[in-house]
Amino acid sequence: MKFLSKINRNYFFLLLIIMIIVSVAGYFILQFIILDDARENLTQNEALIINQIIKTGEIPNIHPIVEITRINNKTVKESSFKEINMPYEGEEETFLEYSNQVKIKDSFYQITLRETTFEKDNLVILLAMSFIVLLTASFGISFFVSKKMNKTIWVDFESNLEEIENFSLSGESSLSFIQTDIEEFDRLNTVINKLTKKLKSDFVSLKEFTESASHEIQTPLAVVLLNLEEVLQQDLNKDTFEKVIASINAIKRLSNLNKSLILMTKIENNQFKADNLVSISDLFKHKIDEYSTLFESKKLNTEINIDQDFGLRINEQIADILINNLLSNAIKHNFEGGKIQIYINKNEFRICNTGEDHFLTNDNIFNRFVKGNPGSYGLGLSIVKKICESQNLNIQYEKKELHCFIIKSN
């Protein structure tokens, strides 16, 4: 929900509650004022009528608002008010009735005065009407005002937000915000600026750390490897030779593992600039050509079906690693005389291969150090997945007749 809609919604509910309270209170207050006013009128009228009777001796009678009758004796001590409903001009009307018994010039009179008051229904309708009018008017005004303000007040905020959205840790540029004249926004900008500067320096130091850690690991590995290689040149018996080779391979494995992990970190950190439009079909064709001996030695039958080319704006080195890893995977987990099928169209490409059944599924096949067979590192497909994630591609593993990896653009 947008900030503005949220504010408007809250404002609307608040207004609604206030209006209900105000209306209920208003009802009682209005009722009280109207009745009080009517009472005052009636008592004033009584005084006027008594004066009139004293002066002229005439007894006025105006039905239904003034009714005076002579009575023999005073039966009620005090004056009283009551509300009555009676027909008036063809309609039921509510009257406030005042009745009193007074003594004028030795005679007793029953004075009954009436005044129309508001009907309760009318009062409720009036209040409800004003309630609705006020609510819609104030809400409407605030809605249009905030909408208008949104265009002016939020415009700098929006452009600053865009600046943040386009911010990349690995990029060269730093954030530059538009100065707004709103304190909160400027505070936010300052905080974000500080935060990104910190993030950037952390990022750089982490990057430097991984690189120098790799340096520190690779150099002693190089020393071991070089010395073992020299040992290998001597006249060794089979047993020693095998041991030296096993050691060399273990060192290489360690070094490759190190390289793969560094590569993954680099992909995660988006350190590869997507600078080229790469044709996936051309890349596959090129790789298949390059790997022809590998296919030959395993007697693999490769098929490539291109419906339409799949183009990708990607770093060339990364594209190379992506296709390499997918192809290596298809070769490695294949059996002799098996097949590899590649399909490419505009929105997706898939690479399928024959191979042994295994327990891995789409959910865990891409995890680090998960291996289909003991010979592999368990990193190739994790790297593939990382590349796909960084390129906004979706990768799926499907196991049917063939093992398939399907890569789709999102």
Place this chain on the structure above:
Amino acid sequence: MKILIIEDEIELLIAESNYLTKEGYVCEMAENFQKAGEKISIYEYDIILLDITLPDGNGLELFKTVKKYNVKAGVIIISAKNSLDDKIIGLDLGADDYMTKPFQLSELNSRIKAVLRRRQFDGSNIITFNEISLNTDSKAININGNDISFTKKEYDLLLYFIVNKNRVLTKEAIAEHLWEDNIDLADNFDFIYTHLNNIRKKIKSAGGKDYIKTIYGMGYKLGEL
């Protein structure tokens, strides 16, 4: 041929120097930036092996000195960082090749030879081993006077063997030389056997001898019979 090895890890420096001396090069060593700078400005070298991460300076800075005093030298960058940026910068500055640690000596040797050939220090683009001769310009192979057609990988493999003659080469080293880091095949190196079989067949059909020996099924060595 004179080589300057710039490397801050003494063990590595000695191992490289011992090997290259055995291969017939004259080696000089520098273990830091300052020493390397001095040597480059005083002596002439054919090849400079340059580790770019030095304790007292960035090795890439040494290119200025090389350009000024040692234009003829071929420079091979040796870096622990498998970083594309460094590679591109290095090659832009005029490096002849770029290797990442850890590497094998046979690989180092073949890279040095390739740089020397490219720079024409040997004065010849023909490499000969008995009846086999390789033209490194046209990548053509001639056996007993007949041109035999080899695929690119087969040519690369044969050249690698001849450059590293009398050295035991492991399957892994061969695979890495042919495919660099591109392919993660773990323990499956059957394809090398396929390549070698093709090479042997071609040499044999042209009347050549089989100089490649298999050592305990795990390594290969090209040498005189």
